[in-house]
Amino acid sequence: MKSTTEKPEFVIRSKDSEFEDFVESLLKCERLEGKAVIGIAKAIVAGNNLSKDQIDTFIKYGLLKDNYVEECEMCLIPIPWSEMLYALDDNLCDHCRNVIEED
Numbered sequence: 648m649k650s651t652t653e654k655p656e657f658v659i660r661s662k663d664s665e666f667e668d669f670v671e672s673l674l675k676c677e678r679l680e681g682k683a684v685i686g687i688a689k690a691i692v693a694g695n696n697l698s699k700d701q702i703d704t705f706i707k708y709g710l711l712k713d714n715y716v717e718e719c720e721m722c723l724i725p726i727p728w729s730e731m732l733y734a735l736d737d738n739l740c741d742h743c744r745n746v747i748e749e750d
Contacts, residue, residue: 655706655715658728659691665728667692672732673714684709719743 658666671692679685687705690697697705716726719740726734730741737744 655710656702659697659702659705662694663728667694669728669731670709673709676732678714678735679709680712681708721746 670688673679674685674688674692679688683704687697687701688709690701691705714731714735716731716734716738718725719734719742720738721743722740724740726740733744734740739747
């Protein structure tokens with residue numbers, strides 16, 4: 648389970664499978680806007696190499712625009728990519744979300 652402590656540019660270049668799965672989920676949930684961002688997301692999911700400009704565009708307009716939560720607002724631990732989609736709704740990691748739901 649990898650966290651978001653690594654810079655997004657590094658994660659994109661390293662072809663992290665959890666990140667690619669997250670991007671695929673963003674596409675399926677239609678959380679990405681703009682032809683360029685959607686095209687770049689499809690390239691990420693396909694495992695294609697991206698230019699610096701494509702990476703910068705995706706980070707600025709795909710991730711940092713409502714699709715990225717750096718850390719859980721309760722425990723302040725970085726959100727793993729595998730939990731990111733759910734964290735977009737409540738800014739919580741899975742553990743803290745489960746604690747709240749149990750109460």
